[in-house]
Amino acid sequence: MIESVLESFPKYFPEINSALSAGIFIFARVIGFVRFAPVLNRKEIPGFIKVSFALILTVILMMTVKTGGSIPTGNSLILGIILNAAGGMIIGFIANCIVCAISAAGDMINMQMGLSSAMVLDPTAGAQVSILGNFFGLLAVILFIDVGGVYWLINALHRSFEVFPLYANAIPMDQIVNKEYLVTLTSNVLYIGLQIASPVLLATLGQDLILGIISKTAPQVNVFQLSFLFKPVLGAAILLWIMPIIVNVINDYFISFAKIF
DSSP states (O other): OHHHHHHHHHHHOHHHHHHHHHHHHHHHHHHHHHHHSTTTTOTTSOHHHHHHHHHHHHHHHHHHSOOOSSOOTTOOHHHHHHHHHHHHHHHHHHHHHHHHHHHHHHHHHHHHTTOGGGOEEETTTTEEEOHHHHHHHHHHHHHHHHTTHHHHHHHHHHHHHHHSOTTOSSOOHHHHOOHHHHHHHHHHHHHHHHHHHHHHHHHHHHHHHHHHHHHHHOTTSOHHHHHHHHHHHHHHHHHHHHHHHHHHHHHHHHHHTOOOO
16 A cells, blocks of 8 residues: 555645655755754754754755756666765865864964873864864864855755755765865865964964073073973963954965865
8 A cells, every 4th residue: 555655645746746756866965964064063053953054054054056957867866865965064074174174273382382191182173182282173163154164065056956956866976076276175174274273383482492491501400300390381372462363364274165066
């Protein structure tokens, strides 16, 4: 009885059947995108909120994306779901590389200030994180939202349906992943991180040189203990001094990648 109803459903309700099939594929791509995209991938956000947001975004995309009718004959439903989920993950990962550079700067500053032993357990991430790395990560999320990053993410997801059609049998990697763009993003994790952390790195390096000279001229001074005292204080003072400049640098960096995809 149930099998006969399911077989006759597409015949009597073709529009509803095509909408359901398109909705499943769109939802799979949105879920993969939300899993890796910055801001949306934060583990502080409950899973129920993420799934609800994905459902709402799926309904909106169904009204704006050209689905092209029902699933073509011979296409596998499972394969289509997997490909769309993978496509969303790729786009989300590319966008997440932009924010990772700011967190890397925080990790560099944290290590140079001698706070490596002050690692804390982040229950949301389930791993040991540095204090300044976590701070810069949250700062990057706030600034990314402030400059309109969430709009860029949704716009990139919407445009992906033009490059990677809903019922495609393969992911067009040459069109989705620009090798030069991806190399630039991944190299920026080190380049931008060093650029943001350079004032603190240079100041602490100068302090190390001064303490080294003191240790040679006055060996009775315990320079090793003095470094544990001066490094965090000097690093925090410089960080507070240059924080407005860092915010402007991060904003300019995000704006330069306004076209994520």
